[in-house]
Amino acid sequence: MTLTVICGIVAVGSVVGFLARYHHKMDLEQWTVGGRGFGLVLVWLLMAGEIYTTYTFLGACGWAYSRGAPVLYILGYGPLMYVVSFFILPPIWEVGRKHKLQTQADFFQVRYDSPLLGAFVALVGVVCLVPYLQIQLTGLGLITEVASFGAIHRTPAIIIGFALVAAFVFASGVRGVAWVSVIKDLLLLSAAVFVGIAIPRIYFGGIGGMFAALARAKPNHLIMPGATPNLGHSWYLTTVLMVSLGFYMWPQYFAASFTARSGKVLRRNAVIMPLYGITVPLMLFVGLSAVLVLPGLSNGDLSLLLMVRKTFPAWFLGVIGGAGALTAMVTAAIQLLTGATLYAKNLVRPMLAPGMTDQQVAKVAKIMVLVLTSGAVVLALYSSMSLVSLWLLGSVGVAQFFPGVVLGLFSRRVTTSGVFAGLVTGIVVALLFMLTGRDPYHGVNAGLIALGFNFGMTGVVSLLTPMRIASFEEILPAAASRSGSSVSLT
Amino acid sequence: MKRPSLGSLLFGLIPFVAVCFSVNIWDRVYPMVFGIPFNFFWLISWLFLTPLCMWGAYRLETSRTTADREDGGGR
Numbered sequence: 266m267t268l269t270v271i272c273g274i275v276a277v278g279s280v281v282g283f284l285a286r287y288h289h290k291m292d293l294e295q296w297t298v299g300g301r302g303f304g305l306v307l308v309w310l311l312m313a314g315e316i317y318t319t320y321t322f323l324g325a326c327g328w329a330y331s332r333g334a335p336v337l338y339i340l341g342y343g344p345l346m347y348v349v350s351f352f353i354l355p356p357i358w359e360v361g362r363k364h365k366l367q368t369q370a371d372f373f374q375v376r377y378d379s380p381l382l383g384a385f386v387a388l389v390g391v392v393c394l395v396p397y398l399q400i401q402l403t404g405l406g407l408i409t410e411v412a413s414f415g416a417i418h419r420t421p422a423i424i425i426g427f428a429l430v431a432a433f434v435f436a437s438g439v440r441g442v443a444w445v446s447v448i449k450d451l452l453l454l455s456a457a458v459f460v461g462i463a464i465p466r467i468y469f470g471g472i473g474g475m476f477a478a479l480a481r482a483k484p485n486h487l488i489m490p491g492a493t494p495n496l497g498h499s500w501y502l503t504t505v506l507m508v509s510l511g512f513y514m515w516p517q518y519f520a521a522s523f524t525a526r527s528g529k530v531l532r533r534n535a536v537i538m539p540l541y542g543i544t545v546p547l548m549l550f551v552g553l554s555a556v557l558v559l560p561g562l563s564n565g566d567l568s569l570l571l572m573v574r575k576t577f578p579a580w581f582l583g584v585i586g587g588a589g590a591l592t593a594m595v596t597a598a599i600q601l602l603t604g605a606t607l608y609a610k611n612l613v614r615p616m617l618a619p620g621m622t623d624q625q626v627a628k629v630a631k632i633m634v635l636v637l638t639s640g641a642v643v644l645a646l647y648s649s650m651s652l653v654s655l656w657l658l659g660s661v662g663v664a665q666f667f668p669g670v671v672l673g674l675f676s677r678r679v680t681t682s683g684v685f686a687g688l689v690t691g692i693v694v695a696l697l698f699m700l701t702g703r704d705p706y707h708g709v710n711a712g713l714i715a716l717g718f719n720f721g722m723t724g725v726v727s728l729l730t731p732m733r734i735a736s737f738e739e740i741l742p743a744a745a746s747r748s749g750s751s752v753s754l755t
Numbered sequence: 756m757k758r759p760s761l762g763s764l765l766f767g768l769i770p771f772v773a774v775c776f777s778v779n780i781w782d783r784v785y786p787m788v789f790g791i792p793f794n795f796f797w798l799i800s801w802l803f804l805t806p807l808c809m810w811g812a813y814r815l816e817t818s819r820t821t822a823d824r825e826d827g828g829g830r
Contacts, residue, residue, distance in 0.1 A: 334782070340798040341774050344805035348767045351809055352759050473790020480784055480792070487784050487792050498779045505775045532816065536809040542802045546795065675758050 267412045270583025271590055274452070278591045279429050282445045282598075312521055312534065317453065317544065318596040319404030322589055323566050324652035325545055329552025331565030333483075333491025336549060336653075338504050344539035345509035351535035353513060355528035356674045362523075368603070369519040369666070370611035376673045377681040380615035385685070386666065387611035389692065390516040393662035394604045395641055396655045397515075401597040402427065402645035403566075403652065405590055411570040412586040423645060427638050430594045434601050434634055442598050443524075449595050452588035454544060460585065461547025464554050464572055475554050482557060495705055503710035504657075510716070511664025517603035519670075566652050597641075605633035661699070661712030665691035668716075668723045683727030691719030760819055763812035770805040774798060 321339070328336040360366065364375045369390060374383025405426045406419030434442075465475035480487060490497040513519055525531050548569065555568040559575065562568055573585050609629035614621045621629075668687050672679040698704050698711035706714060759767075781797040788796040 334794065337782075337794060337798055340795075340802075341778075344770055344801055345774055348770050348805065348809060351812060352764070352767065356757070471790065473787075476787065476790055476792055476795075480787075484784065488794065489778075489782055498782060501778050501782075502775055509771075509775075529817075532813060536806050536813050539802050539805040539809075543799075546799050546802075549795070 266579040267583040267586060268417070270580050271408070271412055271587040274448075274584070274587025275426075275429070275590050275594070278445045278448050278594070279432075281448060282442070284444075312518070312538065317450075317541070317592070318401065319589065319593045320400050320652050320656045321545060322453065322457075322548065322592055323404055323407065323569055324400070324656065326548045326552035326555075326569040327565035327567070328653045329549040330555050330562065330568040332493050332496065333486035333553075333556075334489045335491050335493055335496035335501065336552070337489070338501050338508070339653075340542070340545055340549070341501065341505040342508040342512065343542040343545060345505065346512035347535045347538045349509055350513050350538075351532060353671060353674065354522045354531040354535065357519065357670070358522050358525055358528045358531055360674070366523060367520065368607050368611055369514075369516040370607055372519070372673075373666075373669060373684070374611065374615070377669075377684055379681045379685075382681060382685055383611045384616050385688070386669075387607040389662060389665070389688075390607050391604045391612075391637075393659040394516065394600050395637070395644065396659045398597055398600050398604070398637065398641040399644045400652050400655050401593040401600070402641055403655075404593045406645065407567060408570060408586045408589045408593070411567060411574060412582055420646060423642055426590060426594060427597065427642060430598045430601065431634050431638050434598045434605075435631055442595055442602070445591065445595050445598075449588060449591040452584065453592060456585050456588050457544040457547045460569075460573060461544075461550045464551050464576060467576060468554055468558050472550055475550065475557075478557060479553055486553075486556060495708060497708055499708035500705045500710060503705070503708075503713040507664055507710050507713040507716060508657075508660055510667050511660055511712070514663040514666040514670065515659075516607060516663070517599050520603055520606075521599075601634045601637055604637050605630040608633045608637075657712075658699070661695050661704075661710075661715065662692065664712050664716055665695065665719050668720045672723065672727075678727055678732055679723065680727045680730045680732050682730045683723045683725075686726040687719040687721075687723030690722040691715045694718045759812075760815055763815045766808045766812035766815070769808045770801060773804070774801050 325336060325339050328339070357372065360372065360376070364371075366372055366375065368387070370383040370387035373386045374380050402423050406423050409417050409422030409426075410419050462472070465472045469475040469478050476487070486492060489501055513522075522531055525534075551572055552565070552568050555562070555572050559568065559571055562571065570582070570585070570589075574582050606626075609626045613629055614626055618625075665688055668691075669679075669684040673684070692715070695712055695715035698706055698714065704711035782794045784792040784794070786793055791799070
């Protein structure tokens with residue numbers, strides 16, 4: 266029963282994905298950025314669809330269960346990353362339209378006039394996308410296992426799910442993803458609202474009752490550092506800062522801004538998006554209820570699914586599982602699309618085969634979809650990190666793009682060597698802390714420390730190297746305009 | 756690229772102060788509001804208050820763009 270419902274939902278979603286290509290000729294531009302014609306609603310759906318992922322769905326609930334109050338950081342960076350996007354996405358979009366950019370690495374390549382920097386950014390971006398892709402696969406596996414009461418092993422589920430994703434990425438590109446997001450968001454939103462209110466009500470008579478019971482039984486679970494030894498206030502502050510600054514540095518979210526019809530669409534989007542975050546506290550309520558109802562789970566990421574399975578009839582677990590599976594697939598699709606395009610367009614073409622046509626780039630990208638999928642499948646089968654921890658790992662990496670993007674948009678003094686040096690420094694520092702198990706370092710998020718070094722190095726090296734006025738004038742035509750009331754960053 | 760105005764940056768700073776920098780002030784269970792611990796309640800309310808701040812910033816930025824067009828500035 267449960268599995269029939271899940272398969273039904275996934276089937277409907279896939280059909281919509283395939284149908285989305287009608288009336289649109291699939292050239293590289295259409296495939297990657299939807300022909301740059303998405304309005305407010307479609308951009309909103311695409312961004313929401315990409316942002317509220319398996320990690321929000323299962324991971325937030327899982328951390329609320331296993332860590333307690335530190336999970337509040339998800340609720341914290343939620344609105345703040347849109348504040349950042351308000352200021353940086355419209356100018357990114359403008360540069361994108363002017364220079365026909367399709368990827369994040371394109372931005373670096375054009376802004377800093379360096380295919381090598383572009384290729385490096387593409388490489389880092391693809392590497393960081395792999396753990397994110399792995400989250401979606403692990404999510405699919407968890408859903409199938411719980412929904413089938415262990416009858417279906419996660420391996421075949423992951424492989425079938427991803428064959429479908431790869432197929433609709435092949436067929437319809439970003440437009441297919443946006444439309445499947447519509448279905449998935451409707452399901453996810455209504456399921457989250459229902460479950461988040463119903464579960465505390467059934468077991469504790471309401472959300473207030475649940476918190477009262479938890480405050481009596483485990484008061485420390487509700488304030489930081491919760492059930493963890495070291496995730497206290499300074500960790501919260503630095504992690505929220507790092508994630509909200511770095512969020513739109515994820516190559517797929519960065520590139521999503523190119524799908525918009527205008528910069529205004531993005532700005533309006535940034536104003537209203539925080540409201541969509543209302544699903545997050547509801548997921549947290551479920552995770553916190555599970556602390557008292559299902560104590561002792563070894564894997565917190567299972568708490569949402571197990572609570573639903575314990576509380577509701579089988580068909581409803583199917584609806585939740587279907588929404589979850591579709592979410593994993595939509596997110597994975599856009600990550601594959603981004604990773605593959607980055608690889609083909611910014612790594613292979615400029616470095617190995619400069620003469621490639623757009624059609625050939627699209628072909629290499631499609632092959633790369635398969636390579637990335639198989640890589641992530643292998644990782645998903647052999648790794649045991651929690652969903653949130655995996656996500657933080659990739660976030661630290663992509664956050665290192667922040668200085669290059671922001672200074673590139675608003676400062677005329679920053680140079681190619683400066684950005685290169687800063688980026689490498691940031692990544693090396695982050696790796697040093699993380700590989701030696703020093704994250705958080707004295708309560709401070711290692712990614713933010715790395716970002717500090719990155720900014721410093723970018724600044725120092727930029728000042729020591731000559732700036733190339735010519736490329737600035739061409740790329741930043743508005744830079745010469747009067748500043749007046751504007752804030753000076755240089 | 757045209758830089759954002761000081762006013763809109765200040766509007767953007769408000770949520771950062773409220774949600775991020777002031778964590779040790781609001782991270783407490785009591786007083787509970789509507790049965791929700793204070794820290795959860797505080798962050799949930801900023802899901803609604805942040806759009807208000809950014810709406811202010813939006814008004815500032817759009818009026819600035821319009822003014823630019825009128826005096827022939829901007830791009």
